[in-house]
Amino acid sequence: MTGSGPADVTRRSLLIGAGGAAVSAPAIVPAQRLGSAPQVTVVGAGVFGSWTAEQLRRRGARVTLVDAYGPAHSRASSGGESRMTRAAYGKDDIYTRMALASLAEWKTLSAAAGLPIFVPHGVLMLFPREEQYFLDTMAAHRRLGLPTQALGPAELARRFPMIDMTGIAVGTYEPGFGALMARRAVQTLVGRFLASGGSFEQRKFQGTSSLAPSDHLVLALGPWLPRVLPGLLRGRIVATRQEVFTFAPPSADARFTPAQMPGWADFNGGDLFYGFPDLEGKGVKFARDTHGVEVDPDRNDRRFTDAALAAVIAFRDRRFPLLRGAPLATSEVCQYENSSNGDFLIAPHPQDAKVTLVGGGSGHGFKHGPEVGRLAAELVLDGKQPDPRFGLATKSNVQKREVI
Structure with missing residues (x-):
């Protein structure tokens, strides 16, 4: 997660069309590629952003992870000591399956860490x-x-x-x-991401013109996401x-x-x-x-x-x-x-498919980080849309939580 000033983002500017003011120059410029590997910038080093960066890296992308304060910092939703992992979700068994798949990743990461995750x-x-x-x-x-x-x-x-x-x-x-030891988990993951060829930049996000050119941009800014995209997400998250x-x-x-x-x-x-x-x-x-x-x-x-x-x-x-x-x-x-209904947001920006939005952890998202990252990576690299409930259309300005 990262702090940022209010602005809406597209490749042309910071998305005038969604209700924000344009405050910067062209946002995404196609990068020179090494072979066919796409270059992706992920903004926000919380659990969703870090796992998205890692899943993209595993699939061959060149990935830069950006955060103003560092992975799982104290202002972020992914900071702190402990988070619960569970598969009990009532009728929402999509989250049961995601929790199971994610748990295998967490166990692997824990086994490789110096202290338990x-x-x-x-x-x-x-x-x-x-x-x-x-x-x-x-x-x-x-x-x-x-x-x-x-x-x-x-x-x-x-x-x-x-x-x-x-x-x-x-x-x-x-x-x-x-339990998952939250801050330790994210910082360990980012450390392994860097050791495996990923890049990290600590800087405040001030619009896409402040970033190195990328083929694709992922915004995983946690509670700062509606501030960056006020015309699109204010009230929805x-x-x-x-x-x-x-x-x-x-x-x-x-x-x-x-x-x-x-x-x-x-x-x-x-x-x-x-x-x-x-x-x-x-x-x-x-x-x-x-x-x-x-x-x-x-x-x-x-x-x-x-x-x-x-x-x-x-x-x-x-x-x-x-x-x-x-x-x-x-x-x-x-x-x-919180998203309006408790479902996550994993979706392309409606005005620019080269910008992907990831967020809406809604208090239960930490455990699902590995699967959220996988779904986001598939959307970025393959154009594969996740379950419709993770789309923008399911989020309204009326807060009516349905996922517990």
Whole structure:
């Protein structure tokens, strides 16, 4: 991800036609090629941009990755410590398949890294009733042959004694999934991309005339994407503030380690809380998945609010009674970049097929980075359109989230 001033982009200028002001000279000039290898510039070194750059490189393109602040920096949606990887998506089994394919890439990257990138502690989802999301998830996982387990209250209480299962009717447990160490993952990926012949430039994106000439441009700017393309994406992708907390577990209590405690999500009567065990000694993580207040990614106040902390503590004390009174270890304020319906954006610019738009991670995108990159690379190099739900036409100015 990278910061940038407001401007809309085409090869001719910064896209007057989509509602932005033209502020720069011709944007993309055909590059001299070495043989037939296309030259591609990817702007934004978050998880989507970095995996797009790597997938393009694997397919023989000459790729330059550009970011103002560096891979997975603290302002980016891909910054921070941990992200969940799961295949539970209810009826949206396109994401189940993408999560599975991406997990294989994450495991390969983790095996090659000096420190773990993937932590396989399993993922538990808790429901107050056998609702449709639960039924659809189990049906999809059975079709795909996944070892996901449906557990009732007694079995949940026996296997996960650190969680009070009051009010829980059923849960899904995915033993093969877990946590991704976010910043480490992206920085490791970019390091391998560079070692394998890719290029990186740290600079602020100020329109395509500020970049080296390319045959194709990929804009993967995360929460900055609607700022760069306001006439096209304002309202269709919205950055929102998210607050995350970790608490110090009781001394020598193994129940909160990744060996015993899973990552979890609690469908709490329309509200959704989620968290992780104590990863690498940072503390037990809690967050409320609100997709809340819209923010400017450059001016997002990184101080937590008392109201957010109080809501998390109230939930923690009810669902995790062994953590009552646990001291706050860390707090973090980041952001999502939400598409209007929660589906990703992987699409050509409507006025210029040589510009590809990648974004809309919507709080669940990190795990899918490898597959998003693959789909974007196929679009850039082969003109192969991904599933229509990733197109621009499915994104409106009305925020109605449908993917969880």
